[in-house]
Amino acid sequence: MARLSRRQFLTGTAMFGAELAGLAPAARAATRREPSPDRTGVLVDTSVCIGCRSCEFACKKAHGLETPPLESYEDRSVFAERRRPDHTALTVVNRYDNLRDPELPVAVKAQCMHCAYPACVSACIVGAFTKRPDGAVVWDTGKCIGCRYCMIACPFQVPAFEYHKALQPRIMKCDFCSARRGEGKIPACVEICPVEALTFGPREDLLRIARDRVKRFPDRYVSHVFGEAEVGGTDWLYISGVDFSALQFPQLGRSPAPGVSESIQHGIFAYFVPPVSLYALLGAVMWISKNSPESGEEA
Amino acid sequence: MDGFMRPASLPRPFLTPGVGVLMLLALNGLVFLAGRFLFGIGAVTNLTNQYPWGIWIGIDVAAGVALAAGGFTTAALGHVMHREQYHAVVRPALLTAMLGYTFVALGVCIDIGRSYYIWHPLVYWNGTSALFEVGICVVIYIHVLYIEFLPVVTERFLGRVSLPGPLARLDPLVERLLRFLDRGLARTMSVFIIAGVVLSTLHQSSLGTLMVIAGPKMHPLWQTPILPLLFLLSAVSVGFPMVILESLLAARSFGLKPEMHVLSGLGRMTAPLLGITLAFKMGDMFIRETFVHLGACDTAGIMFMTEVLVGIVIPLRMFLSRDVLKSPPLLFTASALVVAGVAINRVNNFIIAYTPPYALKSYHPSFGEVSVTVGLISLLVLLYRASVIVFPVISLPDRTLARAKYTVKG
Ligand code: SF4
Ligand code: SF4
Numbered sequence: 011m012a013r014l015s016r017r018q019f020l021t022g023t024a025m026f027g028a029e030l031a032g033l034a035p036a037a038r039a040a041t042r043r044e045p046s047p048d049r050t051g052v053l054v055d056t057s058v059c060i061g062c063r064s065c066e067f068a069c070k071k072a073h074g075l076e077t078p079p080l081e082s083y084e085d086r087s088v089f090a091e092r093r094r095p096d097h098t099a100l101t102v103v104n105r106y107d108n109l110r111d112p113e114l115p116v117a118v119k120a121q122c123m124h125c126a127y128p129a130c131v132s133a134c135i136v137g138a139f140t141k142r143p144d145g146a147v148v149w150d151t152g153k154c155i156g157c158r159y160c161m162i163a164c165p166f167q168v169p170a171f172e173y174h175k176a177l178q179p180r181i182m183k184c185d186f187c188s189a190r191r192g193e194g195k196i197p198a199c200v201e202i203c204p205v206e207a208l209t210f211g212p213r214e215d216l217l218r219i220a221r222d223r224v225k226r227f228p229d230r231y232v233s234h235v236f237g238e239a240e241v242g243g244t245d246w247l248y249i250s251g252v253d254f255s256a257l258q259f260p261q262l263g264r265s266p267a268p269g270v271s272e273s274i275q276h277g278i279f280a281y282f283v284p285p286v287s288l289y290a291l292l293g294a295v296m297w298i299s300k301n302s303p304e305s306g307e308e309a
Numbered sequence: 310m311d312g313f314m315r316p317a318s319l320p321r322p323f324l325t326p327g328v329g330v331l332m333l334l335a336l337n338g339l340v341f342l343a344g345r346f347l348f349g350i351g352a353v354t355n356l357t358n359q360y361p362w363g364i365w366i367g368i369d370v371a372a373g374v375a376l377a378a379g380g381f382t383t384a385a386l387g388h389v390m391h392r393e394q395y396h397a398v399v400r401p402a403l404l405t406a407m408l409g410y411t412f413v414a415l416g417v418c419i420d421i422g423r424s425y426y427i428w429h430p431l432v433y434w435n436g437t438s439a440l441f442e443v444g445i446c447v448v449i450y451i452h453v454l455y456i457e458f459l460p461v462v463t464e465r466f467l468g469r470v471s472l473p474g475p476l477a478r479l480d481p482l483v484e485r486l487l488r489f490l491d492r493g494l495a496r497t498m499s500v501f502i503i504a505g506v507v508l509s510t511l512h513q514s515s516l517g518t519l520m521v522i523a524g525p526k527m528h529p530l531w532q533t534p535i536l537p538l539l540f541l542l543s544a545v546s547v548g549f550p551m552v553i554l555e556s557l558l559a560a561r562s563f564g565l566k567p568e569m570h571v572l573s574g575l576g577r578m579t580a581p582l583l584g585i586t587l588a589f590k591m592g593d594m595f596i597r598e599t600f601v602h603l604g605a606c607d608t609a610g611i612m613f614m615t616e617v618l619v620g621i622v623i624p625l626r627m628f629l630s631r632d633v634l635k636s637p638p639l640l641f642t643a644s645a646l647v648v649a650g651v652a653i654n655r656v657n658n659f660i661i662a663y664t665p666p667y668a669l670k671s672y673h674p675s676f677g678e679v680s681v682t683v684g685l686i687s688l689l690v691l692l693y694r695a696s697v698i699v700f701p702v703i704s705l706p707d708r709t710l711a712r713a714k715y716t717v718k719g
């Protein structure tokens with residue numbers, strides 16, 4: 011390298027720069043994806059839910075997961091401990107004490123919230139997650155490498171991993187019954203719910219219904235539609251008679267979860283200008299210091 | 310590409326008692342590794358749906374990348390800024406970086422659930438993912454490192470190619486190939502060296518961006534939008550201490566005289582780098598007023614104080630002292646503190662700071678996880694030892710030769 015002529019050096023540097031610049035379109039394509047305004051969601055009214063766990067059963071059936079018969083779900087003892095969705099159950103119902111009315115514990119169904127600006131979609135290294143126009147956030151087994159960065163990113167700690175599998179472990183989470191909806195059916199949990207605690211429909215409408223219920227029955231509900239604003243909005247919405255913090259809902263800001271990291275990312279990579287300039291700058295430093303008369307005299 | 314010092318292979322036996330111990334540790338790691346590949350990640354680790362990343366990411370990958378930063382900082386110093394007197398440490402640092410990044414890649418392969426899809430990010434791109442950016446930069450950088458190391462290989466074998474037995478007929482061919490490589494590399498090396506520095510700057514900082522998306526799941530002491538900058542600064546400041554540490558260790562283990570004038574020079578340059586890191590870290594803490602969390606005296610607070618005091622403040626004070634710069638044991642201590650501090654910082658960022666909702670139980674690395682990590686590090690050290698025995702990496706104080714070459718150049 012010490013014998014490198016000035017010209018060889020400059021051509022080499024320029025070629026590498028051009029090569030980097032050729033990658034730029036990929037960076038440009040990565041602008042903020044706005045969710046479709048017609049997307050659907052589900053409104054979960056925890057003040058209606060009776061904690062029958064039929065939705066857990068229906069979900070497993072719909073996704074080909076192993077399940078005992080529906081009758082066994084009457085067993086209340088599972089509420090003794092808090093459960094989370096995992097690879098055996100994409101949705102679970104937990105029971106919480108109700109401080110306002112100890113006689114009436116609150117049952118809360120948990121699953122993927124189908125965020126409007128999903129952190130999992132932004133974070134996945136290979137883009138295995140997609141937010142579909144119908145609202146569903148779905149995962150593509152053909153791409154996933156099993157890095158579990160989606161699990162780090164999700165503000166609701168939803169994606170689960172098949173840790174016990176050596177081959178093709180999957181990321182498992184509620185897919186908003188994409189397969190069923192392809193056949194024109196509604197989500198399995200919504201269909202089975204005996205008390206209509208779950209309402210399926212366009213998110214806009216659900217939001218209106220939720221706001222309306224909360225406003226009309228201030229004794230029955232706290233004035234908060236969870237998911238209206240949290241992390242930029244989620245397509246699954248919750249209303250409740252007790253404060254959401256008492257139901258283990260995380261406290262989240264209004265800005266989309268991927269916001270900060272994406273702007274940093276785009277800042278560093280803005281059309282590859284920063285890296286290419288750094289490259290040029292270092293090239294200049296190298297060239298100048300090589301030709302400076304002192305360079306040999308140190309030591 | 311070397312300066313006035315003469316790197317040479319070290320004619321030493323590979324096997325020593327220490328090497329035996331390392332081999333046992335590596336073997337133990339391999340056993341658990343087999344378990345991971347046969348029965349899944351869950352069989353060996355304590356990872357859960359709440360804690361998806363453990364020490365394999367925190368230590369093997371994150372700390373590994375940071376501690377291999379000596380490769381690009383010395384390349385920048387020796388080759389970009391042409392500070393010839395530091396050429397003696399460029400090759401050892403390059404070797405560490407090359408082996409270090411190889412093991413980082415290996416660590417990633419072990420940790421991801423579908424190791425056989427490791428190539429997917431090259432095909433399926435996601436420009437919004439910080440992990441994608443880290444991945445791509447690391448992949449390119451590994452190749453750059455191997456290319457940068459090639460001249461060392463050609464230097465070792467040029468004119469000395471003698472394949473065993475019937476293969477001997479191929480000798481001239483291999484010789485010609487090496488010669489071709491050597492000439493081509495000499496012409497283009499600066500392109501790769503600068504690329505290496507740029508790529509390092511990019512992925513060292515993006516490694517910090519990784520945890521930004523975890524938002525409130527990360528302890529406020531660490532969660533800050535300037536994480537990428539802090540990661541870059543700490544990587545730059547750990548580069549020279551890592552080189553000092555290695556040089557002193559290698560000198561000790563091979564019975565050489567440490568190149569103190571070079572090492573104290575590196576030590577002197579470390580002080581301002583640590584100062585800048587400290588300034589940004591403290592500035593960030595005061596602007597976001599996160600110091601209130603230090604009063605809690607919990608694990609997070611203690612770990613934060615440890616990484617700042619042990620990893621930055623104490624060694625900063627030490628590197629500012631002339632006596633420390635002149636004394637090998639003190640210089641060693643100061644450097645070891647910086648290295649430990651950065652390693653703790655990465656573990657803090659990726660494990661301690663990560664407090665997910667709905668954690669059913671907290672995460673502690675399993676015996677298997679520790680075994681694999683220790684095994685990998687042992688293997689790395691063994692490879693390093695083998696490499697410096699075979700290849701001309703470590704500069705031997707051959708002053709006559711050095712002077713001769715030096716005059717020709719001037
Ligand atoms: S809740 Fe988590 S997994 Fe579901 S869409 Fe949002 S970020 Fe993705
Ligand atoms: S585990 Fe799979 S889906 Fe999740 S971030 Fe990694 S590649 Fe994407």
Ligand code: SF4
Nearest residue numbers: 059060062063065203
């Ligand atoms: S089926 Fe309906 S009522 Fe029963 S647990 Fe599920 S949401 Fe609640």
